[in-house]
Amino acid sequence: MRFLYLLILISLIGCGTTKEKAVINNSVFKKNLSVKKSVFSPFVFDKILISSKVNFQYNQQFLTFDLTSRIDSGSKILFSGNLFLPIFKILIDNDRAYGYDRITKSFFESSVDDINKKYKIVFGLNELQNILIGNPIFPFEEINKSNKLAVNEGLLINYKYKNLQYKFLFDDKLLKLKNQSIIHYESGTSIQFFYSGSLNKKLKDIPSLVSVKINYENDFIYLKIINRSIVLERDFPFSYKVPKGFKKINL
DSSP states (O other), X not given: OTTHHHHXXXXXXXXXXXXXXXSSOGGGEEEEEEEOSOOOOOOOOSEEEEEEEEEEEETTEEEEEEEEEEEETTTEEEEEEEESEEEEEEEEESSEEEEEETTTTEEEEEEHHHHHHHHTOOOOHHHHHHHXXXXXXXXXXXXXXXXXXXXXXXXXXXXXXXXXXXXXXXXXXXXXXXXXXXXXXXXXXXXXXXXXXXXXXXXXXXXXXXXXXXXXXXXXXXXXXXXXXXXXXXXXOOOOOOOTTOEEOOO
């Protein structure tokens, strides 16, 4: 439990690589068929508050808790976890990440760059924001310029960047993202995101279920995020203050 909030932080902003097979198997490709003219339009907003139930697994340890995600688009994200009572908070802005855990009475502060270097990830605020609302983590301009392959499950886009390979699977009309994965060839770690359902008829762009699978070295992390309600375009507090007496730790 000591590093629960750290594991959740890595799960939410972590990017890895894998030696496992990718989300889409090449054997499902339809021969000689590509799609080039389809254009994806991302879901955009100013502010959003998402209330969720999270089933969290770290190897053979399991935990279920309530999660509130407050997002000020392109500015900051505040996660608040509750298990009967508040148990942790994580605040992320463009440059830094902060978090505290009431169970162990500890907290951390770190730059986003330091986290990326230590865990060999390339995520920041915008990428994390896109993960939560079901948008691709890679720039949309690059997504739309890339070739799309028609497969049995929809439209597949492969994109390579440095030592990373990205895979994006959309529906047949390129309206909604079904899943995305990142492969890092050197570290042997992988991360996959799966999206399904819609919260309601007015918010069809927001998935009602987000699943995250991470293989990191010898560890397996799984999150099942069930979105319960969403509030858009309202001002709400981003209060974060480490309680007195908490001990600072290093990530």
